[in-house]
Amino acid sequence: MTRDQAAAAVSATGISKSYGAGAAEVQVLDNVTVSFAAGEFTAVMGPSGSGKSTLLHCLAGLDQVSGGQVMLGDQDLTRMSDRQLTLLRREKVGFVFQALNLLPSLTARHNILVPLMLGRRKADQDWFDRIVDVLGISAFLGRRPGQLSGGQRLRVAVARALVTRPHVVFADEPTGSLDRATGGELLDLLRSSVRDLGQTIVMVTHDIDAAAVTDRVVFLVDGTIVSELAQPTRESVLDAWKKLETA
Secondary structure, eight states, rough: OHHHHHHHHEEEEEEEEEEEOGGEEEEEEEEEEEEEEEEEEEEOSSSSSHHHHHHHHHHHTTTSSSEEEEEEEEEEEEEEGHHHHHHHHHHHHHOOTOOOOOTSOOOOHHHHHHHHTTTOOOHHHHHHHHHEEEEEEGGGGGOOOOSOOOHHHHHHHHHHHHHTOOOEEEETTTTTSOOOHHHHHHHHHHHHHHHHHHOOOOOOOOOOHHTTTSEEEEEEEETEEEEEEOOHHHHHHHHHHHHHHHO
């Protein structure tokens, strides 16, 4: 493990990913090396078909790489069995889904606790209370999703992603189906989880405004990382995106 890997919350070294075989083989990731620092909010951007979601799925242990190494903290995902990966995702990884995927029959409290219930683990009450306080959701923990506003459902979904104290939270196009105001609220919640809770977030997005609220943007084209941008602004992200389109 390299020094950069040891300092990273999650990292990839020379990873490739392909589907199919022979003449039908499609290379989606090509020798990608990248690391994501703990306590950092990173956006991964690129054109459609660039491999953004595939990279996220490989980093999260949802998909096996064809070659190379993925490290989540000090754990090598490429050496794990399917069962080990399932347990690792349950305990070390949080997800924010575009569709939120809240269970309609459960209260907000129990929706938040679902990852712990699946792992038969007890909640850390102090941590639960802190998440609830930071996200401002204590007043409606007893309500079901159908009794919540869109913004309240977002807060429950983010709390669920954080409740296990995950090593990393992965978000795949989380604002893709949201209107601008609701999407902005979700980004504020993710930003506050980094600032106030020390969370690490890796977010795939095509949204320039979403990328602009992160600490760093990584640009992917044809399965290869082509550039990075630190401390992005809307203008700098837009400029970098235009350069990709004309390259």
